[in-house]
Each structure stands twice: as structure tokens, then as C-alpha cells.
Amino acid sequence: MVTVRSSPVDAPEAHELLAEYFRSRTEGFALQGVAYRTTFPDPAAFVPPAGVFVVLEDDAGEPQGCGGIRLIAPGPLGARYELKHLYLRPETRGRGWGRLLVEDLERRAREFDAAELVLDTHHSLEAAAALYARTGFTPVERYNDNPNATRWYGKPLG
Numbered sequence: 001m002v003t004v005r006s007s008p009v010d011a012p013e014a015h016e017l018l019a020e021y022f023r024s025r026t027e028g029f030a031l032q033g034v035a036y037r038t039t040f041p042d043p044a045a046f047v048p049p050a051g052v053f054v055v056l057e058d059d060a061g062e063p064q065g066c067g068g069i070r071l072i073a074p075g076p077l078g079a080r081y082e083l084k085h086l087y088l089r090p091e092t093r094g095r096g097w098g099r100l101l102v103e104d105l106e107r108r109a110r111e112f113d114a115a116e117l118v119l120d121t122h123h124s125l126e127a128a129a130a131l132y133a134r135t136g137f138t139p140v141e142r143y144n145d146n147p148n149a150t151r152w153y154g155k156p157l158g
Helices: 012-031 097-111 126-134
Strands: 003-006 051-057 063-075 078-088 116-121 151-156
Touching: 003 097, 012 051, 012 063, 012 078, 051 078, 051 097, 063 097, 063 116, 078 097, 097 116, 097 126, 116 126
Parallel strands: 078 116
Antiparallel strands: 003 051, 051 063, 063 078, 116 151
16 A cells, blocks of 8 residues: 655655656756756755655555645735645656645645645646646646746645
């Protein structure tokens, strides 16, 4: 059975998954002739109630994916958390695990009394955009200055 558990963002398995994620983004952006800015997250941003980071483990207990939410400035609906660093190892994709991660993080945002969950992404990440649409996210106005993002999505949690 696949499990999703909380993890410090700087724990070894979380750091390894994030390094893979950043490496894949750097390579993907390079193919488009675009530079990708890697910034490992501040661990304090992912400590409850400011946020949480999770690791998804497969049936054998091996880390295969990760993601987190962090509190950002309130939006028009009120308290707002941002979905960050959603990643699954390529060989595990297509199993519904991305949905598990998003749903788990959404549940945790609700537990923190978030009114809205937002995220940013890049237009080249079509599978991610499809996942976000399937889990109820819709396009919103740009809410940050992330140089790696070209699309912004939100989901009311009220």
C-alpha cells in the first residue's frame, strides 16, 4: 500500500527527491533554451502550521514522490496556502499517485483552515496541468514573481 507521510523538507529522502525534481526541471528548461533557478526550500516554511512537507512511499517503503504546502499572504478568499515541489519519480507516473499527493496536501491545507490552495507551474508541464485540472484547480491571476512559472492555478477550499 502506498503511504504519504510528513517529513522535514531537509530530511535525506526529501532532499534527494527535491534534488531529482530540480535536476529534471533544469534539464527540461534547458531543452527550451530557458534557465531554471533552483532554490531549495526554507525548512521553516514547511513546519506546521506554516506548512507541511510530505513524502510518498511505495509498497516497499521506498520514497517515490514528494510535495508540500506553505502559508503565503492572504488572498481575496482569506488564508492561502501554496502547493510546492510536487514530484514523482518518472517510473512511478501514471499510477494515480500524483492525485494522492495533491489530495493529501489539500486535506492538510483544510486542517490549517486555508480558504484557498494555489500553485504556480510552467506551461511545458502539461501532465502537471492536467493533474491540477482533474483535482479542481482553475487558472488564477499571477500571485507571485516566480521566474520559473508561466501559469498560476487556485482552488477554493471553503
